[in-house]
Amino acid sequence: MSAVFSASQLDTLAHSPLGKVSGWPQSLRTSAQLVLNSPIPMLLLWGEQLTQVYNHAFAELAGHKHPAAFSQPFQLCWPEYSAYSQPIIEAVLAGHSLSYVDQYYVVPDRQHATERWLDLTFSPVCDEQGTVVGILMIAVQISTRRTALKKTAKALRELNDTLEERVNERTQALAQANQQLQHEMHERERVEDALLHAQKMEAVGQLTGGIAHDFNNMLTGIIASLDLMKRYIAAGRSDEIDRFTDAAVSSAQRAAALTHRLLVFSRRQSLDRKPLDPNVLVNSLQALFNSSKGAKIQLVLELGQDIWPVNTDTGQLESALLNLIINARDAMPDGGTLSVKTTNSFLDGSAINSLEAVESGDYVMFEVSDTGTGMSPQTLAKAFDPFFTTKPVGVGTGLGLSMIYGFAQQSGGHVSLTSEMGVGTCVRVYLPRHVDETQA
Ligand SMILES: Nc1ncnc2c1ncn2[C@@H]1O[C@H](COP(=O)(O)OP(=O)(O)O)[C@@H](O)[C@H]1O
Ligand SMILES: [Mg+2]
CATH class of the missing domain: 3.30.565.10 (Histidine kinase-like ATPase, C-terminal domain)
Structure with missing residues (x-):
């Protein structure tokens, strides 16, 4: 037998219905060795008494029942589970394998009860003749997985609960941003309009100023010439007024040329x-x-x-x-x-x-x-x-x-x-x- 059987463990088994290890059938040896060597919690029930052989990992789940439970008949050790276990034992001994997920389990402990969530499988173990003589129970602890799942579920619930609120907040923020944008757009349009208007006013100012100045010069030429003509006529010197009429006509012609050019610019002058x-x-x-x-x-x-x-x-x-x-x-x-x-x-x-x-x-x-x-x-x-x-x-x-x-x-x-x-x-x-x- 392998060294994983400690001397004291083998001793206790020797006094159990299983008897001395040296007298065990090969099927029991193999099964026991498998259990004792595994890091996963395993419990082997063997023979008519369902004598318990389990490993260190299972000992932790056995709580204060360990170490007495080792080599004890199952029903004697776990009377509180008889209703739960009886149909399972019957089914497995009849050759069926069973598995249960998410089983709630409280480790029997005098100080404090520790909760566990386990996935359990029960499988039949046969002797050399192929008769079912034992049950192998494997317990996979899923507590950490479950806790994580629970946390996720809780977080999801919270998220769900606050979703509407957050959607509302976001909608409001968006509406505000939109309003701000609209406002800025209007403001920008207003500034652009104002700028355009200012530029237009500047151009119009330049244009009217230019026209007024040029026309004034030309009118001055005409008025001055007419004035001189009047004085010369009054003084009886009508024969000398030719140069004044010429000056007046030339001023008037320059004014006409200016009007013409302005008309061209404003595209009011018809093209021939x-x-x-x-x-x-x-x-x-x-x-x-x-x-x-x-x-x-x-x-x-x-x-x-x-x-x-x-x-x-x-x-x-x-x-x-x-x-x-x-x-x-x-x-x-x-x-x-x-x-x-x-x-x-x-x-x-x-x-x-x-x-x-x-x-x-x-x-x-x-x-x-x-x-x-x-x-x-x-x-x-x-x-x-x-x-x-x-x-x-x-x-x-x-x-x-x-x-x-x-x-x-x-x-x-x-x-x-x-x-x-x-x-x-x-x-x-x-x-x-x-x-x-x-x-x-
Ligand atoms: N060929 C050019 N080289 C340099 N500057 C020019 C030239 N043509 C026009 N300009 C500039 O543009 C201005 C406006 O030209 P224009 O409308 O013909 O008026 P003006 O010749 O009576 O000044 C000119 O005063 C000058 O500053
Ligand atoms: Mg020019």
Whole structure:
């Protein structure tokens, strides 16, 4: 017999109905050894008396019944379980295996009762002849598993109980956040509106101020001339008033020209549209360009081949190009290169950086570029504003680019402006390609 049988254990068994180990059948030896060697609580009941053989792990469950229980008949040891065990014993001895899960068990202890949860299995053990002579009970402790499960269940219950409350809290928080967001959106819209309004007011102020100033100058010229004429007539010097009438007329004409340019900018001036060949127009202006550009400036014409016709107001286009030439000249007081270019050009929405949305399609591009002073970002941002000028009084009117902008818009075209300080400026006017329906 193995050494796991302690001498005293074997002694007690010798006095039990099992008798001396040396007289045991092999089946009992094997079964007993299996039980005694196992770390899982096991109890072997053997023979008619159901004599108990168990291991250390089971001894702990036996409580104060241990060690007396070892080698004691089962019924004698556990009378309190007779109702529970009787049907089990009968069934197992009849050859059935049984298992029970989650069995509540209190360890018999005089000091304090310890609760256990056990999974129990009962299986028959046979002798050499195949007759059931014993019962093997295995007890798996599930207390820790059960406690963990209980905790989880409790936590789940609590979670469930507070779920509604938490959902409410969260809903409220979300509603608040939403309200805050709405508020911020409205505030932002309000600020944007205010800014837009302020910008509009500034532009209108600049415009009215500019008009009032220019008109006032012209009216002063007219009124002063009329006043002088009156005095000369009163003094009987009517024959000398010619120069005053001339001055008055010239002032009035400048006022009319100003009104005209303003009308172009505001797109109220009707365009006298005619299909025209861009290159023919640019060529016809060459002499005028040459005389207005100044001697130190080199003029380069790069006219594209097979340039499409455009349908626009010849006078307006001429004056737009002339304005660009003058701007370029003013930007190159020490000379430089001025180039005028024409190209066929297809624009899609993203092709150029213009103020307005671009309708994709075919355009003819008129480009006027210079190698002059260029513009600071601040000047560039305002260059199209009517009456914005960086030039001295009497030189600049601030109506050149604004008029070109208005003209291009009214023609269904665009203007793009790029400029770099110390490098130069490039203005491109895009006019839609004219498609002659009668020839198509
Ligand atoms: N080619 C250019 N190079 C540098 N600055 C330019 C050029 N064209 C326009 N600008 C700037 O834009 C301003 C507005 O131009 P414009 O509307 O033609 O008015 P004006 O020429 O009467 O000043 C100019 O005063 C100048 O500061
Ligand atoms: Mg100008």
